[in-house]
Amino acid sequence: MKNSLSYFMLLFFTEGCILEQGTEPPTAPRALQHGCPLLRVCVHGVFGENMSVKEGDSVTLSPNFAEIKKDDVIDWRFEDILIARVRNNNVPSVYEDALDGKFRGRLKLDGETGNLTITNFRNTDAGDYEVSNSINTIKRTFSVSLRSGLSPGEIAGIVFGVLVPLVAAAVGVIYYKKKSQVL
16 A cells, blocks of 8 residues: 555546545446546656666665754665664664565665665566655655666667678778779
């Protein structure tokens, strides 16, 4: 279940059927039975960001807190389960046994910044990560997904690596043909 700061949903049923607004995804079987058209808009992570990570890479989630006070508690949750905490004079704790040891040895928590780094990212690590402070004045959600295929930089490198030699070969062939025509 998402909190109201990080999840917002609207349902519009046209022709005057239903207009609902709330923090939980409302169900609409009654409206659909009456043939009302449905437009559904979901916005996850209103105060967060979407990220994609390649399998095996590391990702750092940064809450961008201006300052972590000595008596503040910063909690990191994965799918609503507490996985890391900063408290008591910026002492970081990682709960490696949470989620049956899913993150064992792969979470790094910076006690000064609150940054959470996940190393050796796996398919099962994809999902929603939430960071909040003890008085719930700051909440931020990161939706992290697994990226398959090549990154834009890798694609550019391949294109550059293939096109440059092809263009050089084409220029060489044209130069050779022109030179042999002159003779």
